[in-house]
Amino acid sequence: MKHFEDFRVGETGVLGAHTITEEEIVAFGKKYDPQPFHTDPEAAKATLFGGLIASGWHTCAIMMRLSAEAMRRAQEAATGSPGVDSCRWLKPVRPGDTLTLRREVLETWPSRSKPYGFVRTRAEMLNQRGEVVLRLVGVGMVRRRPGEAS
Amino acid sequence: MSDLVYFEDIEVGQAQRFGHYEVTREEIIEYARQFDPQPFHVDEETARRSMFGGLIASGWHTGAMLIRMVCDHAIPGTATSGALGFDDLKWLKPVRPGDVLSVETTVVEKIESRSRRDVGTVKVESRVVDQRDQAVMTLTSLVLYRRRSGS
Numbered sequence: 001m002k003h004f005e006d007f008r009v010g011e012t013g014v015l016g017a018h019t020i021t022e023e024e025i026v027a028f029g030k031k032y033d034p035q036p037f038h039t040d041p042e043a044a045k046a047t048l049f050g051g052l053i054a055s056g057w058h059t060c061a062i063m064m065r066l067s068a069e070a071m072r073r074a075q076e077a078a079t080g081s082p083g084v085d086s087c088r089w090l091k092p093v094r095p096g097d098t099l100t101l102r103r104e105v106l107e108t109w110p111s112r113s114k115p116y117g118f119v120r121t122r123a124e125m126l127n128q129r130g131e132v133v134l135r136l137v138g139v140g141m142v143r144r145r146p147g148e149a150s
Numbered sequence: 151m152s153d154l155v156y157f158e159d160i161e162v163g164q165a166q167r168f169g170h171y172e173v174t175r176e177e178i179i180e181y182a183r184q185f186d187p188q189p190f191h192v193d194e195e196t197a198r199r200s201m202f203g204g205l206i207a208s209g210w211h212t213g214a215m216l217i218r219m220v221c222d223h224a225i226p227g228t229a230t231s232g233a234l235g236f237d238d239l240k241w242l243k244p245v246r247p248g249d250v251l252s253v254e255t256t257v258v259e260k261i262e263s264r265s266r267r268d269v270g271t272v273k274v275e276s277r278v279v280d281q282r283d284q285a286v287m288t289l290t291s292l293v294l295y296r297r298r299s300g301s
Contacts, residue, residue, distance in 0.1 A: 032218045034221050037232070056235065080188075080209075
């Protein structure tokens with residue numbers, strides 16, 4: 001299992017990829033973000049974006065999915081998150097785009113009172129052209145190795 | 151001439167309260183199975199033994215519920231064109247089945263675009279609260295509004 005003590009500042013990883021379909025974009029848009037450029041390929045053409053684009057919250061959700069799969073593969077002792085410092089939707093995400101998650105550890109510090117530590121990471125989602133479509137700096141909680149927490 | 155609310159019409163300090171989102175066990179699990187399959191979001195038994203003491207919604211699901219309430223109540227009648235992102239998001243309190251969420255927003259800043267004459271950015275602080283009026287999530291969004299003069 002990968003505990004808090006095992007995270008190193010500067011460690012980077014490419015953590016999986018997901019190709020997004022028009023059906024997925026529309027389904028998420030209809031359920032959570034019903035604006036024409038997320039739900040209607042025809043109406044989207046007349047908007048600022050010139051076509052259907054994924055909700056930014058959908059891109060965040062896909063990032064979470066890729067993170068969760070990576071955490072499971074690495075058996076990270078992850079136990080939630082207190083929040084996100086910043087998130088920018090830098091480029092539209094369109095049907096057929098393949099998104100790859102890149103993550104870098106920026107900072108780690110132990111909780112003073114709880115048996116876990118905090119890990120600040122920068123996550124970037126890149127499309128198939130290598131363009132960064134989403135950049136996020138956030139904090140995760142990771143349980144400490146048994147016996148290490150004081 | 152439409153009577154949409156454009157960038158020029160927004161005033162710093164404007165506040166709104168809206169939304170009524172009933173959080174169900176089924177929706178928590180459905181969202182989490184698709185996007186955030188950590189045990190405390192998808193499995194009630196494991197969640198009971200976790201530090202959360204029961205099933206809780208993915209924080210990203212709370213964000214999705216927020217944007218749904220914004221789409222239903224705050225966007226209609228406005229000349230918004232999406233958002234650049236957000237800052238300082240805090241998940242303050244677990245969201246559990248049976249919670250009823252609503253939103254409080256305040257405009258905190260207007261930023262003219264240096265590169266684009268057709269839009270401006272409005273910084274909006276949002277507070278998602280539960281049925282006990284306790285904040286479960288807060289964030290500051292950067293919302294794009296079209297300009298009346300640029301349209």
